[in-house]
Amino acid sequence: MKKIFLIMAMILLSQTVLFASSETAINAYAIDNMFLFLAAVLVLFMQSGFAMLEAGLNRSKNVVNILFKNFMDMSLGVILYYAIGYSLMYGNSYLGGWFGFAGFGISSVPPTPAAGALNPQVDWLFQVAFAATAATIVSGSVAGRMQFKSYLIYSIIITGLVYPISGFWKWGGGWLDALGFYDFAGSIVVHSVGGFAGLAGALVLGPRIGRFSRNGQVNAIPGHNLALAALGVFILWIGWYGFNPGSQLAITGADNTNAVMLIATNTTLAAAAGAVFSMLLAWSLYKKPDLTMALNGALAGLVGITANCDSVTNNEAIIIGLVAGILVVLGIKLLDNLKIDDPVGAWPVHGLCGIWGGIATGIFGPYSLTSQIIGSVVIPIWAFGTMYALFTFLKSLGILRVSEEDELRGLDISEHGEEAYSGFQIFTAE
Amino acid sequence: MKKIFLIMAMILLSQTVLFASSETAINAYAIDNMFLFLAAVLVLFMQSGFAMLEAGLNRSKNVVNILFKNFMDMSLGVILYYAIGYSLMYGNSYLGGWFGFAGFGISSVPPTPAAGALNPQVDWLFQVAFAATAATIVSGSVAGRMQFKSYLIYSIIITGLVYPISGFWKWGGGWLDALGFYDFAGSIVVHSVGGFAGLAGALVLGPRIGRFSRNGQVNAIPGHNLALAALGVFILWIGWYGFNPGSQLAITGADNTNAVMLIATNTTLAAAAGAVFSMLLAWSLYKKPDLTMALNGALAGLVGITANCDSVTNNEAIIIGLVAGILVVLGIKLLDNLKIDDPVGAWPVHGLCGIWGGIATGIFGPYSLTSQIIGSVVIPIWAFGTMYALFTFLKSLGILRVSEEDELRGLDISEHGEEAYSGFQIFTAE
Amino acid sequence: MKKIFLIMAMILLSQTVLFASSETAINAYAIDNMFLFLAAVLVLFMQSGFAMLEAGLNRSKNVVNILFKNFMDMSLGVILYYAIGYSLMYGNSYLGGWFGFAGFGISSVPPTPAAGALNPQVDWLFQVAFAATAATIVSGSVAGRMQFKSYLIYSIIITGLVYPISGFWKWGGGWLDALGFYDFAGSIVVHSVGGFAGLAGALVLGPRIGRFSRNGQVNAIPGHNLALAALGVFILWIGWYGFNPGSQLAITGADNTNAVMLIATNTTLAAAAGAVFSMLLAWSLYKKPDLTMALNGALAGLVGITANCDSVTNNEAIIIGLVAGILVVLGIKLLDNLKIDDPVGAWPVHGLCGIWGGIATGIFGPYSLTSQIIGSVVIPIWAFGTMYALFTFLKSLGILRVSEEDELRGLDISEHGEEAYSGFQIFTAE
Amino acid sequence: MKLIIAIVQPQELPAIKEALLRKKIHKFTVSNVLGRGMETPIHEIYRGIAHDIKLLKKVRIEIAVNDEYVDAAVDAICSVAKGVDEEEGRGKIFVLPIEQCIRIRTGETGPTAIG
Amino acid sequence: MKLIIAIVQPQELPAIKEALLRKKIHKFTVSNVLGRGMETPIHEIYRGIAHDIKLLKKVRIEIAVNDEYVDAAVDAICSVAKGVDEEEGRGKIFVLPIEQCIRIRTGETGPTAIG
Amino acid sequence: MKLIIAIVQPQELPAIKEALLRKKIHKFTVSNVLGRGMETPIHEIYRGIAHDIKLLKKVRIEIAVNDEYVDAAVDAICSVAKGVDEEEGRGKIFVLPIEQCIRIRTGETGPTAIG
Ligand SMILES: Nc1ncnc2c1ncn2[C@@H]1O[C@H](COP(=O)(O)OP(=O)(O)O)[C@@H](O)[C@H]1O
Ligand SMILES: Nc1ncnc2c1ncn2[C@@H]1O[C@H](COP(=O)(O)OP(=O)(O)O)[C@@H](O)[C@H]1O
């Protein structure tokens, strides 16, 4: 009797224990998925940051056009990445890790609840926010002169094909991953793709009218609203707390928790160092502290730390940000010297500092510098090459660039028949 | 001896187990309440989205007025919903489920900590954010011509009485709930209430001067700052990740976790589909891609998916968004044809697509189409009817609309003696 | 045999139990650190709120300058608070609790995972956001006339030295803490420090040209963009959900969960009451509802509730906000009467209502009124005194204020050679 | 040839444009100005400080016409811009002599270049 | 009747307004213009590119007066707008003949309509 | 002394400035105006409602010159502002007499004050 009682008690007890244990797993499942969900929301918020930054750094006559491009990068991006992109990026590996595929849409089968198990719905949400980021970086580089419909074609192709394919190479478990290349949150996989696609666009399109005089002089085309531009950078900085910490993909388990916190602080330190040192360099070069340089410097620091925020110390994060802040100032100068017109500095920020982030991972982190260099060269080449081809093709169709008259009048009127600041008196001449 | 030892050990052990189990419950309590708290913050953030959107879509001479109305919807809404609204909405049922009441203020007695148990303080916070949303939708419809003090009276009445009463019918467990009507996060309970209250306002007030010419011509009164308008929509989209996912009210437990993630993705897909398809329809109708239409399209998709985001598939979410995107373009046209002046399109977005959301829940979800139709008709009628009466009453007192001179000069100067853009040269004529 | 079996089973079982228990602790660790991380992100978001508010309330010719100052408060603040500030504020106590120190940088040693245990990385992140807040409050008070490089010196000193030292007195466990002074989230420790430092700046700098006529007349210098100003306040309100609830520093454990929810609701109620009652008072005094007063009123309510949001009831929160809303209107009047030019009202909002918050904690909360008064007097004196000395020193070096010509032309051109609204036609005269 | 400069209330511009068109005057140039005349100033309040805006928003219309059109133009403007009640601040019209007029596109000069 | 067009530095407008009022000249029209004269250009830098703003912000004041007021108006403007140091860019005054002046409100014409 | 008022297309301003400088005309004043002439209106759509913007953005250049410079100034403007194709909307130039000119800085008057 007593033994039976004891045994029954023990069975009951062990079930309670198991129950408690699985309840703990269920809690962990809730936490991790909530964490990724909130991170995705923060990354999606970056879209408004890009929109404000790029709008602010361009002329008022092109504001509707830029906002619209950003908005469509997000909207079309969602549709395309849902239909095909996600599957290409995280599908089964084919062709020796150069290509992935896993059907259309998103799985609706939730995993067994456990710490670190991610519901595919939220995983997609997080990933689509990254895809939209890569796409929208370009809108700044091609601002003020590209036809809207061509931009939509570009946007569809980058989120549906180009970004997912190179994304697969690393994050989908493709050949670059096998090679030991490391890119924690996407200095290379996301930012350099956007930055180099933008460079291709800027090159194929050519500069805006008046940006470079025939006599070789470089002219400024100042942004029309630096309050919006600053707001954009503040928002991007905030959104990066989803971008980098979220890329840990889980927060339960002490290692994950600690990693997320380190990542958040490293991200902050790199951004601040980028802002401060790009300000100082520009100040010493041009004798005045230039807000737009400091803003770009913060972004440069953020891009630089993205690949390695989980694998460097706080002091190294400051160094990485500092170098990025200097690189971005030099990169802007370089483009001017090469007579390439990148209105918002997308290449210096995302392209150049993206590569710096990839290589810094090899310098400061525990990763092979060789693999880092390979990845940091191959992916930019892929993005640049495919996009150069696409822009050239669109150009050959005659639908890439607007007419000179339309450009002078502004894309808002010529492409959309809608002005951003109706009623405001805006200098049409200077 | 040994048995006693064994039994004592087992008692100890079982207490540890219970302790572990209750610790798990305490964790779950923390998670769920934190989840709702963060969702409430996101929904409150929507207030700034509405403010920016509505300000941006109106003339610069009315910006202070609109911002002030939105700000007071939030501030007065908090006070009123605290004093009385919350109690009316979630009180004990009277009059056969047509009316609820539970005293004044918010309970400060926390529940027994457990998964899904909500502290009344955070429950109120989440709910008040919804009330403020319903209220602030109207400010766009009545923009540019309503007296500020009348608007405050309206705002007090909608958050203190009208919204809570119909809210009770469904979410407080009233008669519509008993009928089987389903509205997950408020396509009907929140958005259609705002949209139809706004329609009542637009009708009783009449159009702004110059909106419709005597010869029947429809004139555009373009928004003064589309950058702000776009920012507003980006923020609203982000805020919706509190609105819809938060309405699950809990995230622990695998079912809740999975539901939240599905909801977030469906919300995203519907918004994107709404944006893309309203752009395409407007493009084909008017030959130019119109940014404000695409922005409204995204909101339309968000409103449409609100009632059913937990009960449809990803593909259905896209369809719901797509239809909403088309409806909003047609709804704007319809109002123009009927010579109703709704400056920001609050009725097409929140009223019409709110109803679409309610009915789509019956079409795609597992809910009775009849109940859905009843609910989707009765609540809009309630909001429209009570508000039409209120606006008519205010009109009879002669305090509804500003004088013609004040309207031409702009409400900022006439009502507030304060201009939004001091120093900017603004075209006073076109 | 059986007994051995039983005992072994029990050992296994107990290990499972311990394991479950420690898994629960690990979950709690994840939750609490995630909570603080998200709170830190919300507080950092406040930086953009300050930037928009202060930019909006000043003339367009000083916008770049203000944005830049805010941006550097954040960037330099991060670097300085990393290098030295954090250690001064949360170090070991010296000199009888008047001074703390703990080396440079942040510890990278994570704690044993448990509920309430905080990773030092995230603790720093949360704290640095507060330091940047204190610093950036001042930028509004000194707007329109201070040299940029002097501002950077100020910014370095407040985040590196002044704020951490008085912060240590209370939050680092120094002498004010020992005295029983209570300041939950920083009405005194953060806001009054910023507000009184700003007052010192405004006094030493003197008013902007034209603010007070020689005949004693007070002139308005209206803000150039009230849409931005309103956006700023909306963002600040949202950010305060990190500031106050986050200061609980943990959310797991029913007491913490309940406290966070109460804090969030009290914060909301005080903000709303501040907005409504400052609007009403200004309306009755000046016959028109003034948006900027209502905006300041909400901030006043938020500042007032910051010290005591965890220790008062909902109704008391409304009273605290109401009083703050009245104080801010009177404080603005007072400064005008004293001919002190505080362009954004930083002292009435953060200084005066900060003190009100500190004292209200003694009136409504369970804390000694005497201790509250001591703390609420000593810390403002510290901030005012040190900063008055610093500004006077900078003045004696001749680098405090820009030349009259530069001020008239605007700091954007004279200090940065960059205009915020390139292309917009702005009235250079009125 | 005369240059007619009319300074009017902004809200009257649409009606004036129509009135001019009815008189077959199709070409003119408009700019935004601030005017100080007899009109009551706008009373504004910013953070508790009252201040009067005495330079009020006006619209300035420049119309170059041949001599025989002067009266028609002046009448057209006066008829609509004078308002119903005789409130102050309705504005002024100044007529200045033009010595020469050139159509940039063709180089045409004199009276035929004006329209 | 004469039309006085003065182009001055923006920051001097308040003083000029007062000086005019002291001379009993109460009515004028102001607009924002960009001027190019002898003044040193503003040197701006945007993202590392120096550019000079040579069209500087000025204010244009139009005052229609009867002949006997011309000197008073010109003196009033010159007295305050000339600045202390003889810096360049203080501006110009042009006096043009007006042939006719009409007060829109009343239809009044000629010298009595101007004030 | 003459006052040359030229109303031109905004995008031509840089070229006009250069052309004037080449003719040694260094001083002028520029403002933004809206013009209605023969040019095709801009067609805009806002939320499904088509509306034509008929008042198009133009730039107004005022140049006060001594009589012997009038032709040079007019030629300079015409040469660049007339555009390649003879499209409508290229603008007009009006020449008005100036009776007096004063340099505010020095009080100098007459022809020498103008430049
Ligand atoms: N003598 C003047 N010189 C220049 N502008 C004038 C003059 N008189 C009137 N104005 C312009 O006309 C506007 C209206 O003039 P006002 O005298 O108020 O009208 P009214 O004659 O109807 O009272 C003024 O705001 C100003 O811009
Ligand atoms: N001949 C002119 N025609 C038109 N505007 C002129 C002329 N001369 C001067 N101005 C205007 O006056 C402003 C100041 O002229 P400037 O010659 O620099 O002054 P100063 O004579 O004191 O050196 C110029 O920016 C321009 O707007």
Ligand SMILES: Nc1ncnc2c1ncn2[C@@H]1O[C@H](COP(=O)(O)OP(=O)(O)O)[C@@H](O)[C@H]1O
């Ligand atoms: N008679 C006029 N009076 C005032 N402004 C005129 C006149 N004629 C032309 N303009 C200005 O010149 C601009 C161009 O004139 P338009 O007649 O279209 O040029 P074009 O002669 O080349 O066809 C107009 O938009 C208007 O601003």
